[in-house]
Amino acid sequence: MAQHFLLSSKARTLSLRDIYKGGEDAAYQTFLKLRWPETEGEAVCPDCGCVDTYRITTRRRFKCAACGVQFSATSGTILHSRKLSFVDLLAAICLVANAAKGLSALQLARDLGINPKSAFVLAHKIREALARETVAEKLAGEVEVDGAYFGGHVRPENRKEDRKDRRLAENQTGKRRVVVALRARQGRTLTAVYRTEDESLPMIRERVADGSIILADEAASWDPLHGWYTAKRINHSIAFMDDGVCTNQAESFFSRLRRMVGGQHHKVSGRHLHAYASHAAWLEDHRRQDNGALTRRALGLALASPVSRVWTGKWQARAG
Ligand SMILES: [Zn+2]
Secondary structure, three states: OOOOHHHOHHHOOOOHHHHHHHHHHHHHHHHHHHHOHHHOOOOOOOOOOOOOEEEEHHHOEEEEOOOOOEEOOOOOEOOOOOOOOHHHHHHHHHHHHHOOOOOOHHHHHHHHOEOHHHHHHHHHHHHHHHHHHHOOOOEOOEEEEEEEEEOOOOOOOOOHHHOOOOOOHHHOOOOOEEEEEEEEOOOOEEEEEEOOHHHHHHHHHHHEOOOOEEEEEOOHHHHHHHHOOEEEEEOOOOOOOEOOEOOHHHHHHHHHHHHHHHHHHOOOOHHHHHHHHHHHHHHHHOOOOOHHHHHHHHHHHHHHOEOOOOOOOOOOOOEO
16 A cells, blocks of 8 residues: 555655754744745845845844835734744744644644743634635636534533424524535635535635536535536435545545544634634645645745734734
């Protein structure tokens, strides 16, 4: 049997040991190269685009020769106003990129010796950056569409006579959400969160190109897709695959997301579910990349992402 990719040496190109051995300066050089790839790491003023800058080497900052603004490798990005050193920040991104089933904030806090709230915000900023990779993505060809419900669990009463019918709306918490995944067989996985599958139809129409072939299960929510696309359906109560029609790739995304939610994050609020879903999709889509490439990709995305509107100002990360 072929060796699993994650067990092969090709999967391991960067370790925490490498990052800490390289130290703060090597980590800083990595930040410069990924912040300004088009100038191979030469600083570019974020305000006026001028490439003529002075280095304030003692503080690892720059001053623009044209407009005089001072900036750093993380100014104006999702990692701005960082309190962690470059080496710790690079280690954090490596840890998140290495965790095939995601990483809880508590785990990240313990690994880096930082406050759990800081780790929570930092991990969410990284997720926000990863999600930006597919914001403009449109899927084509064969596209699997599937939904899976998360959250809103109602614990059954101990005694049978006290138990309620949890299928009835009045006995549910209202917190249940469905993650809808669109997975192109030769492309990316896109995800979004709704109360019901039907609510995802406008998103599907927008994000799947005309002429695509939709593969979906028998749920009535997907019936309108026949009006827009060639849709092939599989009745899961009869078989999981029929004549090549299946949603197995979407299912394998959901199994990663379930392991992530169940094994790392435990209770996930509906508010953050979309972030975990897009994180799992990113990991699924890049599962064949080595961890050095994943870390650089994640850091490159973070340095290309603007300051977060959601996460800025919340519990700044401090080394401790
Ligand atoms: Zn400038």
